[in-house]
Every structure is written in C-alpha cells, then in structure tokens.
Amino acid sequence: MALFVTALGSVSSNDYNTFNKIALPPSVTGPESAAFDRAGEGPYVTVADGRILKWKGPTIGFVDFAYTSPSRTKILCDGTNDLDLGPTCGRPVAISFNYKTSDLYITDAFFGLLVVGFNGGLATQLSGGYKYLSGIDVESYTGNVYMTDASLTYNIRNMAQPGFTPDSTGRLLKYDPRTQRVAVLLSGLAGAGGPAVSSDRKYVLVPEYANNRIQRYWLQGPKHSTNEVFMTGIGSPKNIKRAANDGEFWVAIEKQAQGLRVNGSTMVLQTVPLTQFVNTGVAVVQEMNNAVYVGSSHTDFVGVYTN
Numbered sequence: 001m002a003l004f005v006t007a008l009g010s011v012s013s014n015d016y017n018t019f020n021k022i023a024l025p026p027s028v029t030g031p032e033s034a035a036f037d038r039a040g041e042g043p044y045v046t047v048a049d050g051r052i053l054k055w056k057g058p059t060i061g062f063v064d065f066a067y068t069s070p071s072r073t074k075i076l077c078d079g080t081n082d083l084d085l086g087p088t089c090g091r092p093v094a095i096s097f098n099y100k101t102s103d104l105y106i107t108d109a110f111f112g113l114l115v116v117g118f119n120g121g122l123a124t125q126l127s128g129g130y131k132y133l134s135g136i137d138v139e140s141y142t143g144n145v146y147m148t149d150a151s152l153t154y155n156i157r158n159m160a161q162p163g164f165t166p167d168s169t170g171r172l173l174k175y176d177p178r179t180q181r182v183a184v185l186l187s188g189l190a191g192a193g194g195p196a197v198s199s200d201r202k203y204v205l206v207p208e209y210a211n212n213r214i215q216r217y218w219l220q221g222p223k224h225s226t227n228e229v230f231m232t233g234i235g236s237p238k239n240i241k242r243a244a245n246d247g248e249f250w251v252a253i254e255k256q257a258q259g260l261r262v263n264g265s266t267m268v269l270q271t272v273p274l275t276q277f278v279n280t281g282v283a284v285v286q287e288m289n290n291a292v293y294v295g296s297s298h299t300d301f302v303g304v305y306t307n
C-alpha cells in the first residue's frame with residue numbers, strides 16, 4: 001500500500017466512530033475480503049455465491065467483476081450461500097492486487113489459487129489440489145504471492161460448521177510467479193488466516209485464529225526463513241492487512257469484533273470496536289482514504305467506519 005501513503009497522510013487522529021453500510025445485492029452474503037485497486041477504486045469483495053463484486057459508488061452499487069468456476073452460471077449461483085454448490089459456483093475467499101501489473105490474485109475454497117486481469121471475468125487457475133486455500137497477500141515488488149492453507153484435513157464445509165475448531169495442519173505457502181511453484185514456508189498452524197507482508201518486505205505476519213496468536217516469518221535479514229510468535233493475548237485474529245502508514249497493520253479480531261492497528265514492534269496503536277459485527281464476527285479490516293472497510297462471512301453488507 002506504499003503507493004497510497006502520500007495521498008492518505010497520517011491517520012492518528014481517526015477514531016472511526018461513524019458507521020455506514022454498503023449493501024450487497026439482494027440475497028448475497030459473506031464479503032470476506034475488501035480490496036482496492038491501484039487507482040483506489042473498490043472495494044472489491046469476495047462473496048458466498050462465487051463472485052467477486054466491485055463497488056462503483058452509491059448510485060451504481062456493486063457490479064460483477066470476476067468469478068472462479070468455469071461451470072458457474074448466474075441462474076444457478078447468483079445469491080446462493082449453499083456450500084454444496086461450491087464445486088459449481090466457486091467460493092472466492094481472499095483477494096489481493098499486484099499493484100505493478102493490476103492482476104488480481106484470488107484464493108478460492110474449491111479452486112485454489114487463481115488470477116484475473118484488470119478487466120475481470122473468468123479467473124485462471126494457477127495452483128490447485130488444496131483442501132481449503134484461504135488467506136492471500138501479494139507482495140507487489142517481487143510479485144510473490146503469500147497464502148495460507150487452512151487445513152490438510154478439513155474443507156470449507158467442515159470448517160463452516162458452528163463451533164468447529166480447526167486442527168493444527170494449516171500452512172503458510174509462497175507462490176513464485178516466475179517458476180510457477182509453490183513452497184511451504186510454515187506448517188502446523190491452527191486456524192491460519194490471512195497473512196500480510198510488511199511494507200519493507202522483511203517479514204510476513206500470519207494469524208492463527210484457533211491459537212489466538214500471530215506468527216512472524218522472516219523473509220530477509222539474519223532471521224531469514226525462521227519464525228517466532230509475534231503477538232498473543234489479542235483475541236482470535238482472522239486476517240491481517242497493511243495499514244496506510246508504512247510498517248503498520250490492521251488485524252481483524254474475529255470473535256471479539258475489533259480492529260487493531262499494530263506495528264512491527266508488536267505495539268497495539270489503536271483498538272476500534274466494530275459493534276455492528278458482534279453477532280456475526282469480523283473477517284477483514286481494510287483501510288482506505290481515512291476509512292476502514294469491514295467484511296464478515298455472515299453479513300449482507302460491508303461496514304464502513306469513518307470519523
């Protein structure tokens with residue numbers, strides 16, 4: 001997000017206590033991701049019926065942008081949240097732009113890793129055969145894609161059951177677009193959520209929501225290729241996104257319905273109560289233009305908190 005820093009400036013005086021909803025189209029639920037493109041347009045959201053939608057502002061609302069399954073039809077799939085239709089309709093979970101190429105990388109619970117160009121449409125599969133590929137972050141400088149595999153045992157249908165506790169078979173993976181190969185960086189994760197690479201590209205943070213902690217995996221420097229516990233005692237972290245300020249992140253605390261702004265020294269700089277998500281949980285907190293956009297697996301809207 002370094003590209004946006006100059007335009008955004010400091011966010012330190014923001015308390016985000018004004019709430020607005022951006023409604024999804026009728027019957028559509030589960031906006032687990034909220035990403036913005038290089039021009040600052042969006043949010044783009046992944047929804048339960050297999051689409052990636054793009055918000056075009058209050059007059060037009062959400063429009064179709066992309067989809068992951070070659071056999072998806074709008075008649076069968078639009079508005080569904082039936083996971084049994086997932087192999088036909090797709091279920092994109094997380095998205096992240098490569099800001100150099102404007103390609104959108106997608107993890108889908110049924111179709112693995114995919115990519116789609118800035119015009120959208122049917123995405124191309126890059127890597128498949130996963131039980132439940134979930135989180136993603138593209139590091140735009142190298143083009144490397146960091147992603148998490150939620151479990152080697154359980155799929156999205158298992159894990160969507162109320163009260164389900166993930167096992168400890170989650171992994172942090174890296175897809176290299178030059179070799180088109182996937183490397184395993186970390187294994188044994190319990191409830192691996194969405195990772196985020198630091199703005200200086202020195203490390204990647206990986207939430208383990210079933211272990212109530214965040215791990216740090218070093219990409220550069222003397223601790224290169226090793227990991228350490230980064231934060232504990234902050235509730236169940238589901239997804240991490242870079243904040244507008246370099247070196248800072250937003251952590252979505254799923255069950256406690258909070259957004260935490262943290263930095264690389266493990267300091268919690270700000271806690272934002274996401275009151276409207278207390279009953280649904282929080283999947284993602286994404287900052288843009290002095291607002292935070294909040295998604296959830298269980299809402300029919302994206303929440304926008306401003307000042």
Ligand SMILES: *[C@@H]1O[C@H](CO)[C@@H](O)[C@H](O)[C@H]1NC(C)=O
Nearest residue numbers: 247262263264265266267269
């Ligand atoms: C994190 O924030 C604290 C408190 O403002 C500050 O002292 C520290 O230097 C920051 N760490 C980094 C890596 O920016």
